[in-house]
Amino acid sequence: QKVGEVMEILKSTTHNGFPVIDSPTETSITGNQASGKIRGLILRSELIIMLKHRIFSELYHEWEGKLNIGLFRFAYPRYPHISQIEVSPAERAYTLDLRAVMNPTPPTVLHSTPLPQMFQLFRAIGLRHLIVTNDDSEVVGMVTRKDLARYRVVHEGGRLERTTLHITEQVE
Secondary structure, X not given: OEHHHHHHHHHHOOOOEEEEEOOOEEOOOOOOEEOOEEEEEEEHHHHHHHHHOOOOHHHHHHHOOXXXXXXXXXXXXXXXXXXXXXXXXXXXXXXXXXXXXXXXXXXXXXXXXXXXXXXXXXXXXXXXXXXXXXXXOEEEEEEXXXXXXXXXXXXXXXXXXXXXXXXOOOOO
């Protein structure tokens, strides 16, 4: 992934987890562009530390042997904000190889997975992010803990009813 693209994504969104995918391909049946196949999950904090320490493919000779968990532990829990990270115009064209840092086996569910089953996964293993894929392992979405907090499923008289809850960041 290009450094400049990662910078723009981090500046334009507050998401904390990002699926790592292969390059999108054109599907043979519909001719539409499909999402790439899932390869992993990387966190905002991990991307910021990679940018801060210039873990760029083109600068491998500078950080070779220095990439370890200590870089990430030292910054925890107060990772820098993306606005505090500066890269030169030349570095914006450099590449981040996410493979060394990403989680290569993130939890995923099929697009047809029922909401209560997703909820159980979040509770059982303490998830923050759950990647949703289609039958071809292409990413079609992502569910977060906050997404699930928006819904309440009520069992009443043998019926299931889903209601949407209003969530706000403000304390009233």
